[in-house]
Amino acid sequence: MSLIKHILCAVDYSNTSSYAFEYAYDTAIIRNASLTVVHVVGAREEMSSVSFKQIEDELANWVSERNPSKMAIKQEIFFGIPYVEIMQAVTDLKPDLVVLGNKGHNIHDHFFIGHVAEKVLHNTDLPVLLIKAPVEKK
Secondary structure (H helix, E strand, O other), rough: OOOOOOOEEEOOOHHHHHHHHHHHHHHHHHHEEEEEEEEEOOOOOOOOOOHHHHHHHHHHHHHHHHOOOOOOOOEEEEEEEEHHHHHHHHHHHOOOOEEEEEOOOOOOOOOOOOOOHHHHHOOOOEEEEOOOOOOOOO
């Protein structure tokens, strides 16, 4: 019997979050678990020129491009500080596993673990799977 029935995957469209999504997606298929993809629109991002519908469409297209088996994937959009909103999603959605990239788009990431990943890791009792994007070999 699998203890993982619901996976939450936070994405920011970075290369690392694409790999995190792959792990979450594959795990959901193997475990026959549900998958929810969460995207947080940061407080600093301009909303005047972008509608909520455009943000929804962008997430839907991003997920659709990475969903070859057409699995049902729930999508949630939050507005605010990424780690705060991800933690709120964890509280509200009650996943069994949280998957996210170890670093995202934030240029102020810490050396080994990104700020958002570190905050989520240290503020939940749930298993957290941090995914590192492969390093390109020269």
